[in-house]
Amino acid sequence: xxxxxxxxxxxxxxxxxxxxxxxxxxxxxxxxxxxxxxxxxxxxxxxxxxxxxxxxxxxxxxxxxxxxxxxxxxxxxxxxxxxxxxxxxxxxxxxxxxxxxxxxxxxxxxxxxxxxxxxxxxxxxxxxxxxxxxxxxxxxxxxxxxxxxxxxxxxxxxxxxxxxxxxxxxxxxxxxxxxxxxxxxxxxxxxxxxxxxxxxxxxxxxxxxxxxxxxxxxxxxxxxxxxxxxxxxxxxxxxxxxxxxxxxxxxxxxxxxxxxxxxxxxxxxxxxxxxxxxxxxxxxxxxxxxxxxxxxxxxxxxxxxxxxxxxxxxxxxxxxxxxxxxxxxxxxxxxxxxxxxxxxxxxxxxxxxxxxxxxxxxxxxxxxxxxxxxxxxxxxxxxxxxxxxxxxxxxxxxxxxxxxxxxxxxxxxxxxxxxxxxxxxxxxxxxxxxxxxxxxxxxxxxxxxxxxxxxx
Ligand SMILES: C[S@@+](CC[C@H](N)C(=O)[O-])C[C@H]1O[C@@H](n2cnc3c(N)ncnc32)[C@H](O)[C@@H]1O
Ligand code: SF4
Numbered sequence: 474x475x476x477x478x479x480x481x482x483x484x485x486x487x488x489x490x491x492x493x494x495x496x497x498x499x500x501x502x503x504x505x506x507x508x509x510x511x512x513x514x515x516x517x518x519x520x521x522x523x524x525x526x527x528x529x530x531x532x533x534x535x536x537x538x539x540x541x542x543x544x545x546x547x548x549x550x551x552x553x554x555x556x557x558x559x560x561x562x563x564x565x566x567x568x569x570x571x572x573x574x575x576x577x578x579x580x581x582x583x584x585x586x587x588x589x590x591x592x593x594x595x596x597x598x599x600x601x602x603x604x605x606x607x608x609x610x611x612x613x614x615x616x617x618x619x620x621x622x623x624x625x626x627x628x629x630x631x632x633x634x635x636x637x638x639x640x641x642x643x644x645x646x647x648x649x650x651x652x653x654x655x656x657x658x659x660x661x662x663x664x665x666x667x668x669x670x671x672x673x674x675x676x677x678x679x680x681x682x683x684x685x686x687x688x689x690x691x692x693x694x695x696x697x698x699x700x701x702x703x704x705x706x707x708x709x710x711x712x713x714x715x716x717x718x719x720x721x722x723x724x725x726x727x728x729x730x731x732x733x734x735x736x737x738x739x740x741x742x743x744x745x746x747x748x749x750x751x752x753x754x755x756x757x758x759x760x761x762x763x764x765x766x767x768x769x770x771x772x773x774x775x776x777x778x779x780x781x782x783x784x785x786x787x788x789x790x791x792x793x794x795x796x797x798x799x800x801x802x803x804x805x806x807x808x809x810x811x812x813x814x815x816x817x818x819x820x821x822x823x824x825x826x827x828x829x830x831x832x833x834x835x836x837x838x839x840x841x842x843x844x845x846x847x848x849x850x851x852x853x854x855x856x857x858x859x860x861x862x863x864x865x866x867x868x869x870x871x872x873x874x875x876x877x878x879x880x881x882x883x884x885x886x887x888x889x890x891x892x893x894x895x896x897x898x899x900x901x902x903x904x905x906x907x908x909x910x911x912x913x914x915x916x917x918x919x920x921x922x923x924x925x926x927x928x929x
Contacts, residue, residue: 557590563822
């Protein structure tokens with residue numbers, strides 16, 4: 474499907490990515506370690522499965538564009554050891570409250586840069602997790618890796634440990650861009666790294682790209698995309714550059730006057746999208762692409778996709794636990810987030826307390842809207858009868874305030890409205906966040922204090 478610039482401009486406005494509903498700005502300190510303990514105990518009494526996220530915040534050098542929760546550290550073992558000591562305490566505390574070894578359907582190590590850890594440290598942490606949780610080896614066991622600092626041996630170790638999916642921070646191959654953003658990573662290095670990953674047979678290799686950074690042009694990024702396609706990754710995440718120098722001070726090091734204009738940024742996105750579609754990839758919602766035979770593409774086509782904080786997945790679990798600073802979990806209809814800074818995260822664990830900073834317990838209305846938003850994001854449909862079955866409410870009556878939004882989306886060709894179903898069109902799949910926004914109660918409130926990046 475071709476999308477033109479005007480269509481994008483029409484829908485390009487700030488909005489949440491809906492990795493959660495209610496979104497993180499609505500969470501508060503009312504939800505604390507005490508609530509978390511209760512929910513863990515409650516979860517322990519069920520036989521529900523888990524997604525487990527582990528945040529590893531360290532990076533050896535700073536990429537000036539970075540928007541992640543990370544800390545730059547020289548790669549000395551002591552930083553990794555100290556952090557794993559605290560992760561182990563957190564795991565022990567969790568195990569103490571749930572009193573069983575839940576099945577983990579999805580394990581994701583993100584960052585920062587998880588590959589910052591030495592092989593010994595990775596092995597130590599993986600074993601600790603495997604001792605306290607039952608890792609489903611057919612599940613998604615994924616890790617984010619910075620190709621600049623990984624040896625072939627480390628890749629082999631990751632695979633032996635049980636990781637079956639790997640995600641590479643690639644961003645851009647252009648030398649000028651790389652130099653300017655302080656991330657030198659030549660094509661030959663990534664090609665070699667990609668070969669190692671293939672040799673050890675990762676089930677899926679993902680590349681992260683960012684468009685909209687300084688010095689990027691339509692021409693330069695087209696060359697990056699061509700090189701990416703030549704390496705044939707199974708999945709590609711094409712992120713719109715979030716330029717937030719007021720939040721991430723180091724982004725002030727970037728030459729603002731070299732940022733591509735909004736028009737050029739859009740062209741870069743459209744060119745890249747076309748190139749991926751013409752070369753065997755499916756567009757999975759706005760910013761993800763996957764080879765047609767990748768299970769993500771199949772799930773997207775069959776409407777069996779799922780989504781959580783870790784992105785789209787084909788292996789849904791019932792609940793989520795996050796480990797590490799800033800990590801997020803969702804248990805028994807409540808969100809939890811750990812303290813963001815490492816000293817705060819350590820401080821609580823040293824006293825054998827959960828380092829939970831904030832969260833949100835879902836109201837009935839939150840739960841209903843979460844159901845609708847999830848259904849839109851993953852199945853691209855709202856089945857009204859199913860909604861009634863779940864919540865004993867008539868969909869159209871309950872969402873009478875949303876009828877204008879539904880009509881507008883219908884007129885804009887984002888959805889088709891039927892008596893018992895709302896079906897998202899191909900265009901709507903691309904702008905799915907815009908459809909979801911109309912069901913977000915908090916966005917409608919005048920005092921909404923949220924600030925989001927644009928959808929493109
Ligand atoms: C948490 S990072 C982990 C990857 C790893 N640290 C690396 O860079 O190789 C995940 C991805 O977030 C994306 N990212 C980081 N900062 C961003 C920003 N300001 N705007 C958009 N995407 C960003 C990058 O594509 C990066 O690969
Ligand atoms: S992009 Fe990745 S490697 Fe670079 S600073 Fe951010 S988290 Fe670290």
